[in-house]
Amino acid sequence: MPWNVRNAMSLKEEFVSLARQPDANIRELCRRFSISPQTGYKWLRRFEQGGSAALQERSRRPASSPRLTEAALEAEVVALRQEHPAWGGRTISSLLSKRIAPSTVTNVLHRHELIQSTEKAREARLRFEHDAPNDLWQMDFKGHFALQQGRCHPLTILDDHSRFNLAIHACDNERGATVKEKMTEVFQRYGLPVRINVDNGAPWGSPRNPGEVTELSIWLIRLGIQISFSRPYHPQTNGKIERFHRSLKAEVLDGRQFSTLVQAQTAFDRWREIYNLQRPHQALGYQVPMTRYHPSPWAYPNQLEDFEYAPDDILAKVYHGRFRFQKRYFSIAKGLVGQTIAIRPGRDGGGMFDVYFCHQRLRTIDVNKPDYGP
Structure with a gap:
């Protein structure tokens, strides 16, 4: 950025x-x-x-001191909760080096009427995470909201293993060209991931045709990134970024009005620093995301190279959203016009073939059931 x-x-x-x-x-x-x-x-x-x-030029007061009296420690708890209303007892306790028990923090918050009686601890879930940073990134827009001038569409990118937030971009639209520009900045700083998971909506997918690739997805595939799509109507498959969005809403967006995109971006940047560098995360054993993240060794290339298919691949050219195979015509993403695809026999045989663009499998076809007539 x-x-x-x-x-x-x-x-x-x-x-x-x-x-x-x-x-x-x-x-x-x-x-x-x-x-x-x-x-x-x-x-x-x-x-x-x-x-x-x-x-920094300004001095920074320590978050806590081992010589704090009990009253001063309670005041520290209250101040942290007022500054970060979404932080619970375990998070505040961890931030204060566990010199005060989580249950005591919760009691303090109740005593100062800083916690609602209806707040309940969420049920513990067995969460899957990838083995290493950059194995998987999750990406999505956090809806959009009104500014005094226009609207803001926050684009967020999260590393699955570390929960490290790679970006919160205050965008004025959700077009593919805008996302490509912002993602290029992220790639130049952190390198390329192995895989990115997105939903089936624009600009990376098609709600009507789940799994269909757009020009943006094609660019990502050409970079060598594997693209996966969340199951339609199952946002939990992008669960970590959904949880991240809830935190962003509770800690930054609720009850606030921004005048411009620049003002919103300033708030995002301040919160991102707290989220990545200061706030302990329960899912990380109360460590901060930065302690588990490192940039990808896979650097962003200055130019895209042509992909080399295997010698035994059957190649076909895409014309007007379709391709020809064994004298039959099949549909394919319109964004692939002019690109070369590969056709490989399916595992089960019987006239079934898998269609690939670069490393990405796009669909399976049945030569006995073409999409278009002769």
């Missing part, structure tokens, strides 16, 4: 956190953050000498 939009302090802390991880390639990180190696090493030296406070 451009320097004049993102909070410079957030950039410094994020860079230092990533650069201090084992096996970090500092020069590559400097390139992705658009800073010189000299600047990167200077930030690291300052952090090693004075921690986060040394990275």
